[in-house]
Every structure is written in C-alpha cells, then in structure tokens.
Amino acid sequence: MKLLSNISFVILVYFYLLVPVFSLGGAIIHAGYLSLLLLFLFRFRYFTEVISSSNFVWFCLSLLPFVLWMSLFSIFSYQIAFGFHFYIVSVFIYVLFGMVLGCYLVEKKKGFSDTLTYVWKMVLVVIFVNSVVVILGFYNPEIRAFTESFLDLRSSNIDYAVRENRLRGLAGGGGANLSVMHGVSLVLALGLYLKNRLSTMIFCIFFSVTTFSIFFIGRTGLLLAGAGCLLLLTISLKEQNRYLWFRLIIFSVVVFIFSIFGLQYFRDSVTSGMFNYSIGFVLDGAEGISEEGTSTYLLNSISFPDNFLQLLVGIGEYTGKFSGQGAVDMGYMKTFTALGLPLALIFYSVVLSKFRLAIKNTEFRDVLLVLVFLFFVAEFKEPFIVKGYYARLMWLMCGISLSYSMRHCLNSMRQSAN
Numbered sequence: 506m507k508l509l510s511n512i513s514f515v516i517l518v519y520f521y522l523l524v525p526v527f528s529l530g531g532a533i534i535h536a537g538y539l540s541l542l543l544l545f546l547f548r549f550r551y552f553t554e555v556i557s558s559s560n561f562v563w564f565c566l567s568l569l570p571f572v573l574w575m576s577l578f579s580i581f582s583y584q585i586a587f588g589f590h591f592y593i594v595s596v597f598i599y600v601l602f603g604m605v606l607g608c609y610l611v612e613k614k615k616g617f618s619d620t621l622t623y624v625w626k627m628v629l630v631v632i633f634v635n636s637v638v639v640i641l642g643f644y645n646p647e648i649r650a651f652t653e654s655f656l657d658l659r660s661s662n663i664d665y666a667v668r669e670n671r672l673r674g675l676a677g678g679g680g681a682n683l684s685v686m687h688g689v690s691l692v693l694a695l696g697l698y699l700k701n702r703l704s705t706m707i708f709c710i711f712f713s714v715t716t717f718s719i720f721f722i723g724r725t726g727l728l729l730a731g732a733g734c735l736l737l738l739t740i741s742l743k744e745q746n747r748y749l750w751f752r753l754i755i756f757s758v759v760v761f762i763f764s765i766f767g768l769q770y771f772r773d774s775v776t777s778g779m780f781n782y783s784i785g786f787v788l789d790g791a792e793g794i795s796e797e798g799t800s801t802y803l804l805n806s807i808s809f810p811d812n813f814l815q816l817l818v819g820i821g822e823y824t825g826k827f828s829g830q831g832a833v834d835m836g837y838m839k840t841f842t843a844l845g846l847p848l849a850l851i852f853y854s855v856v857l858s859k860f861r862l863a864i865k866n867t868e869f870r871d872v873l874l875v876l877v878f879l880f881f882v883a884e885f886k887e888p889f890i891v892k893g894y895y896a897r898l899m900w901l902m903c904g905i906s907l908s909y910s911m912r913h914c915l916n917s918m919r920q921s922a923n
Contacts, residue, residue, distance in 0.1 A: 511627075517543060518624070519631045521602060522686075522897055523676040526657040533657055537677075541598065544605055551608040555601060560907045564600055564859070568593055571852050575843060578821030589823040589843045592891035596900050603904020604911070617909045618867045622702050624905065625693050628898065632690040633711055635683075636718035638674035643721050644774070669779050672721045676894070681725045685883055686894035687715055688726025689876065692733035696872030699741050699752055709759050716763060720771055725886055733879050740871045803885060806833040809841075819845035823888075836888030853881070856890060860899075863906035873902075 519525075520540035527534040545552055555561050572593050579587075610620045642649030652675060653666040663680070665673050673679030694711050697703040703711075719726045738756070741749060772780050810816055810827035820829055825838035833839070840849040857877070864873045880899055883889040889896055 515627050515630050518627045519634075519675075521901070522628065522631060522894055523635065523683075524894070524897075525675055525677050527655055528657040529655060541602060544602065548605055548609055551605045552601075555604040555608060555908070555911075558604075558911045560911045561601065561604060564907065565597055567855055567859075568596065571844060571848065574848060575821060575823075578819070589839075589891075592823075592888070596891055596896070599897055599900035600904040600907065603901040604908040605904075606901070607905035607908025608911075610905075611909060617906065618869060620905060620909075621867060621869055621902065622697065624901070625697060626703075629690055629694055629697075629711060632687055632715060635674040635676055636687065636715045639672050639718045639721050640714070642672060642674065643669070669776070670721060671723055674718075679722055681723045681886060682889075682893045682895075684719055684723030684726030685729055685886075685889060686726070686898070687719050687722060688728075688730035689733070689879060689895055689898070691715055691730040692737060692875055692879070693872070695734050695737055695756065696869060696875075698756070699737070699749060700868065700872075701752075705752070705755055709755070712756075712759055713763055713767065717767055717771070720775075725883075729879050729883060732882070733875050736878065737871060737875045740875070803835060806835040806838055808838075815845075816841075817845050817847065819843055819848070834887045836884035836886070836890060839888050853890075857881075859903050860906075862910055863902055866906065866909070876902075 517540055520536035520543075524535070524537040527536065572590050575589050606624070607620065610623070615623065638648070638652060642652060649672075650666060656665075656673075656675070656677075658664065658666075663671060663678075665671075665679060668679075671680045673683055676683050691712060694703060694708055694715075698705075698708040716727075716730070719730070734756075738753065741753070806825065808827070812827075815827050820827055820842050822829060823839050823843040824831070825833035825835055825842055827842055837849075840852060843849070844852060860873065860877050864870050864877070867873065876899065880890060880895065883895060887893065890899075
C-alpha cells in the first residue's frame, strides 16, 4: 500500500513539475492541469480549507498590487498585455498546490523537515527517470522517437525528435528551463546527502547520471549546479561533524571520477560542435566563456531609458525593452519594464520575504538559502521566479511552509479554546 502511495505521489509530482503535454489518439492532455484536477478531486476538503485560510489570502493580497498596477497601466495606455498577470496567477496556483499537499502531509504526522525530505526525494525520482530517458534518447533514436510519439510538439518551436542538444526527455520542454531544474536537483541531492537523508550509493548514482544528462539539455544547469554545490559545501564546512566530512570526501571523489571518465566518454561519443556547446567552452576558461556569447547577450540586455518617467513607472509591458520594440530573456529587465524600477525592487523584496518562513523552521536552512540564492541568480537568464520548472518547485515549497504555519495556528486556537 505504501509503495502504491509513493508511486502515485511520484506521478503527481511529475505531472505538476515537468508539465508534459500528452498527445494520445488526437486528444491533448495537459498534465499540469491534470495534476491540479486530481488533487482537487481527491483532496477537496483541503482545497476549501486552504482557499479560505488567512495565509493563502494574505499571500495573494501581497502580490495583487503588482497585478493591479499592470492592469491600470494597460487601461490608461490602451495596451493589452497580460503576460505578467498570467505568471502571477500561476504563482497563486503553485502555492495553492503546495498548501494542499502540505495539509495532506501534516495529517500523515510528518514534520516540516520530514515533508521537505519526502517531497525532495520524489522530485529526485522524477528528475532521475527523466535524466535516464534523455541519455537513452540521445544514444538510441528509437527510444526518443517513442517518447516523442506521445508528447505534444505544437506549443514548441523545437523539434525534439531530431535535435542533438536541448533535449527534454519526458518533460514538456527542454533547453535552459529543464537544464536549470536538473541542475537544482543536484543541489537538492547534495543537501539531502550531507544531512544523512540519502545513502552514499543512491547519491553517487543520481549525481553522475543527472550531471551527464545536463550535457544533452543545456549548459545553464551545469553552471547553477556548480555554484550551488560549492556554496552549500562552503556553508556546511562550518559544522564540526566527522560524518559530514566523510560525505564531503565522497562527494569530492565522485566529482573527480566523473570529471575524468564522464567528460572523456562524452567527448568521444558526440560531435565536436556538441561538446563545445555543452561543456567545452567552460574548459577553455574566460576566453571560451566570452566567445560562447551568453554572457555578452545578457550584458547587452541591460539597457535603461533616458526618460526618467519610464524608469520610474515602467512601460506596462513584460518585454525587457523600454523601447517597446522586441524583447529580451532576462527576468529582471522584464520586471523593470513592467513595473518600473522602484516597484520592481519592492516586488523582488516581497518574493524574497515569502521564503523566510520556510528557511526559519527547518534543519534544511542552508539548502533553502542556496536554493533561494540560485532562484534570484537564474532570474538573470530568464524570468524563472514566475515561470518554469524551478518556479514550480520553489513556490510549491513556499506553499508547503504556509500550510504548516496555518496548521500550527489552527492547533493553537483549538488548544486555547479547550
């Protein structure tokens, strides 16, 4: 019974997190919507409890002014731009999903840290399976043809069936979005391992396979994973724990072995163009990173207007260009053009404050601090704070922490009444 429950939870997390869109017999099934529907049908009591809770209401009210500002701007400037509105509403849904899950797990007598452990392990299972599918799909076109046969392609501008990079496995899409999620999962795995919540064998297998899969998805995840793991290790070194030091040594050995054999195998099994795209530019140092072009593109994306009023209030468009012509990927610039610089800074401050409760009430403070740091770093690449797989994971955790706070308040009120 427990095995069946865990499998069901993994499927639910897969539907919610990686948002595959299935094309089955002409029918299009959006698994993200399906995950919400399944949770609604089987945990309806929690939905009604969460929606009426002050925690959820105050969360929505704290972000609502930014939506209202955009709406007023659209009305007075005669512009129809609802991209930012859609993303904020999506965040509400992610938090709702997390709060409902949290309420369910509270009744299973799981503490907050135990719940994070359980959810993160399910996330690791989903990412590991996806990593295996990505790797097998690259080396065996028949496997990729099979997975692509039931995954919808109409919402994507990439034909994943014939690509040699930016692969997606069983996810809704590949590229930087999926690469970041795979990279973040490495930080999760390391965090669980250092806290003795993951065995050495499972950690080594997961870390090696998932790292290798990122070579075929996108390089952004490798950079984030490297920065995140290094930061987490630096924080962890402050603990005087001999078991922790043993795990740090194991981690170092895994990285060393993978660096020698994994990279060599990858170099020998792919084209030179593929190797340079995935990891070769990093091995060439500062010159290779500069020639790769992403850093130059991001720097060129940062452009502020001469018009002070535009800088102050924005232009009401979630595009990243104050000229109103074209768009850039950088999330910060998109928010600046949508809200103006002062309101955008307030928006990011509000977002940061939403994770204070989660960081405060768990033994995984160091892991959550690193995840929040990477959350804001990833925003330089794309608006990952409000969209994508990483946003779904972070707002899910935020919702779970709010549900535990809500339950704690309810229990305190009941005890006072008695």
